[in-house]
Amino acid sequence: MTAGFLTVAEAGKLIAARKLSPVELTRICLDRVNKLDPALHSFLLVTEDRALADAKAAEDRMMAGRLRGPLDGIPIGHKDIYNTAGIRTTAHSRLLQHNVPTLDAAVVSKWAEAGTVMLGKLATHEFAIGGPSFDLPWPPARNPWNPDHFTAGSSSGTGAAIAAGLALGGTGSDTGGSIRGPSALCGLAGIKPTYGLCSRRGVLPLSQTLDHTGPMAWTVRDCALLLQGMAGYDPLDPASANRPVADFTADLDKDAKGLRIGVIGHFHEVDNPVSPATQQGIDGALELFRAQGAEIREVTLSPMMDYNAPGWLILTAEAYAVHEPWLKERFNEYGELLRDRLAFGALLRAADYVQAVRRRRVLCQEMREAMADLDILITASAPAEAPKINEVPKWGMLEKPTFTMPFNVTGLPALSVCTGYGAGGLPTSVQIVGKPFAEVTVFRAGHAYEMATTWRTKRPAMATALAT
């Protein structure tokens, strides 16, 4: 391997051909962590010994011709709300500063069985909601495209580490946008799969009816490969869907010809108008799809805030229920952002929660009807390029609707894809949404876009400077 950047797919092919040593690849990633992470803060814990042991085991399998598949020998990181047996799992919180689980999360086990190399535990917003916070035991992750800027969250460390090439892939979790937000602001691909596709067992909960686990990576193809390694029925997760898992790479070589695409223009033009560069990226993607033979038409749904309001109400109520004992006894041990955001949960009435989940059913029905004769929906992933990290509003989610929450409320698969670089060279993005369990189609559209554009050839300057 040269000092350049490899995707999961590229590295997997080289390892399969015995042209790349997993140990060498892992050492390069660890070296990048040592050099860049003091500025990025993407790792809460680097598990160097474990990584090198995993890599050596993968290399032995490679030499013996017993590789386990395309993820064998691939260096990854886990968001620090995923339990890792014998390895500290903190949720980026003072309350779990010394927490060492005894069991791996289901997804951690699955990726380990697939042969991945665990580099360490990645920064998050506290318990996946309180951030970016400066009053926690660890600082918040920084955006490698410009460390003065926000990564978005809550899978903030995963976003920063992959964009800078410290890891080839990683786990995220998404309750209101925590995979797609950092993927958008850090210039990655990241998918929130259909609710129930991937197990949540062993992942610290935020809001059980909205929580999703999923992968983040540099490319759409990498997301498909990583999702293949984590999807599947888990009888110990009550929300897990007992159904066959698709081949997520099956349609990657098809372009957008014949796809029926609905554009929810009012989401990003009226309900929360996006930046000019973001709009340009969306328009460019639609033009590209049209040129490839997709059929495109406008779709009108309820205002985006109508989806966000029940989403945030449900999230606040469920998260408060999870945290209530500690909030009552150890309120000030939480960071300010988490405790203030969740304290409102104490003021919600039971009837409010039930009304919100009744409303949720109506919204799911609306979305289902809107998609009846469509394959995918398109809107923004984020309103604009990353803001400065010290200018992120505490109550942003109450002030303006997010583009991601509607698909947590409805449980639909949703992928963020980079559409270029706007103000200050910071990434822009588009969101591609599919029908339930139609990740194959979502990946098809995202990959078709990536293949027809050149955005994947550019990495953050701080990372390329190190590589040359």
Added chain:
Amino acid sequence: MQQRCLSLKRPSASRRVTKSLRVTSGCPIAKARERSNEGKQEVMDRSTFSRLLDQTGLHLTEEQKSVLFAAYPMFQAMVARATPPMPREAEPSAVFVAEMT
């Protein structure tokens, strides 16, 4: 606590609706919600809000209460938007599964 706003008696179904409307109308949260639903956006006064928080069992400083008080109207607006009138027969999005183990 919110339960204090509700009657513990078990009147007939029709009377229960009337009764709950009447007793909840004395509850600060319900009152604020009613105002919000009417679009008047009246804001609960600081001392009532403080009493409400005290009833939750959370131990907050006055400064922490002030921070929440400032954001509470936005939160109320969100709750009002999330809970529009629904048909009586509207089902929640998740239902109990009897064979669940």
